[in-house]
Amino acid sequence: MSTPADLLTFEHKPPPPGTARQADLGAVVYREWALLARNRVYLILGLAPMLIYLLLVNTSLSNLVQTVEYKGLAVGFAVFLLPMTLGMSVVSAAGTSAMAIFQEEMSGVATQLWSYPLRRSRFLMGKMIAGVSLVLGQSLLGLIAAVLIFEFPFDLEGWLALLVTLALASLAINGLYLAAAITVTDYQAFMVGSNLSLPVLVFSAPSMYTYDSMPTVLQWFSHVNPLTYAINGMRDASLFGFAEAGRDMAILAVMAIVGYTIGGRALLNRARNI
Structure with missing residues (x-):
């Protein structure tokens, strides 16, 4: 016969290692999503510049400049500017995602996180998944808004190549901003x-103009500007397909690897100092 003491005795069984690892990553992703999605100010700041340029600059300049000669193809100016508006969305959202690092430290949450037996790789991976999904989600909203306003003459391969390049650009830019933060x-x-990086990156890349029409100094700077490869990649992907955008896509992939590698090592050093 069981006694009251027996009824109040609980046996704690830790979850299996595989389940613990999955829950570890899932909890980090959920927390990061809640941290980013519930901050409406940052969400508005991430969407506002892209929508302003899409609604005001694209529409007004499209009436002024009808077509642009790009790699031997006459391209409508609204089509030519689409990669710029998507690139602005990527940069704005990446900056928003990176701000969460400082929010955690100023609120004292970072100290609590590093006091918990949380693997650094899971923390970095969770930030990467949540940040990239936010960046990509905001950019897709901008793309949907652009499709509703303008007509784009892309075929199926062009749309697929554009989405793949947009995903790589989101990975690369988010990784670089996360490493910087x-x-x-x-x-x-x-x-x-x-x-300050948003206007500098946008206007020092071939965004509203072709590379040949840029001043020589800006041409030099555009080669080290990560947004150059995002804009050129999305533009070539949408107009010519995967083959033409392959070089820029590869460079974006390398940028993503470098950004998250630097960010991961810096995260370990920063955690030791907390």
């Missing part, structure tokens, strides 16, 4: 740099 320890310095 983890490496830079001053919140104000990162915030200033993040806000």
